[in-house]
Amino acid sequence: MTEQLAVSGLSAGYGGPPIIEDISLTVEAGEIAVVLGPNGAGKSTLLKSIFALTAVSAGSIRLGERELAGCKTSALVPLGVSAVPQNKNVFASMTVDENLDVGTYAAPPPDQKATREKVLALFPDLRDKLKQPAGELSGGQRQMVAMGRALMSEPKLVLLDEPTAGLSPAYLERIFDLLLDIRKTGITVLMVEQNARQALQIADHGHILVNGRNHLSGTGEELLADEDVRRLFLGGTAA
Numbered sequence: 001m002t003e004q005l006a007v008s009g010l011s012a013g014y015g016g017p018p019i020i021e022d023i024s025l026t027v028e029a030g031e032i033a034v035v036l037g038p039n040g041a042g043k044s045t046l047l048k049s050i051f052a053l054t055a056v057s058a059g060s061i062r063l064g065e066r067e068l069a070g071c072k073t074s075a076l077v078p079l080g081v082s083a084v085p086q087n088k089n090v091f092a093s094m095t096v097d098e099n100l101d102v103g104t105y106a107a108p109p110p111d112q113k114a115t116r117e118k119v120l121a122l123f124p125d126l127r128d129k130l131k132q133p134a135g136e137l138s139g140g141q142r143q144m145v146a147m148g149r150a151l152m153s154e155p156k157l158v159l160l161d162e163p164t165a166g167l168s169p170a171y172l173e174r175i176f177d178l179l180l181d182i183r184k185t186g187i188t189v190l191m192v193e194q195n196a197r198q199a200l201q202i203a204d205h206g207h208i209l210v211n212g213r214n215h216l217s218g219t220g221e222e223l224l225a226d227e228d229v230r231r232l233f234l235g236g237t238a239a
């Protein structure tokens with residue numbers, strides 16, 4: 001099931017002055033959009049706001065026909081929204097299998113066994129690790145557990161905050177390949193990334209945030225070719 005995400009005029013923060021202001025972006029059904037920007041730009045705050053983990057002061061967040069702004073996080077999961085946070089995204093002392101199970105608590109899929117098989121087909125590396133505590137896995141494998149857990153509720157939209165942070169180049173490639181596999185399943189993906197070049201290469205659209213505001217949006221290709229983007233985010237060299 002695919003649904004468009006439409007964020008419009010979104011302002012949010014943590015109780016003080018707004019951290020993000022008047023943010024608008026659309027992710028077409030089944031597409032991958034990447035949010036880029038300097039440290040502290042408000043990228044994580046944007047994802048957290050969509051997942052109802054901040055105080056939203058203005059704007060709307062629509063998934064398909066449904067307004068999400070004002071819903072609690074616990075209500076968002078059954079509506080088809082899943083999120084993988086930037087840090088501490090697995091339960092280290094629980095096994096991989098148990099971590100995947102946690103993904104079903106807020107919104108049990110109709111056929112949990114079938115969903116689990118689908119998730120393990122996407123992340124075959126996890127098959128022989130199912131009984132291991134997630135904390136014993138490598139960073140890349142833990143990221144797969146976190147992504148797998150997020151997919152266990154059969155989401156329409158997945159929010160991913162820096163899925164490749166701290167990973168070796170080999171795992172980084174693997175995670176980006178997995179994102180393309182997830183795209184093939186029709187799930188809409190909104191992710192934050194620091195690895196701008198690779199992210200723009202796989203993304204349909206990119207959105208650059210600066211100081212909590214929209215700075216520039218375009219297709220992955222357009223942003224890869226943009227002079228400012230190259231200078232600020234791609235090390236100034238040709239793609």
Ligand SMILES: Nc1ncnc2c1ncn2[C@@H]1O[C@H](COP(=O)(O)OP(=O)(O)OP(=O)(O)O)[C@@H](O)[C@H]1O
Nearest residue numbers: 014019037038039040041042043044045046086192
């Ligand atoms: N829980 C919080 N309470 C108060 N302020 C916060 C909180 N989390 C983040 N902030 C502030 O919000 C601003 C934006 O932070 P945010 O984490 O959204 O940035 P980011 O773009 O994700 O940065 P990074 O690239 O470092 O992950 C920062 O000034 C930060 O200090």
Ligand SMILES: [Mg+2]
Nearest residue numbers: 043044045086
């Ligand atoms: Mg962040």
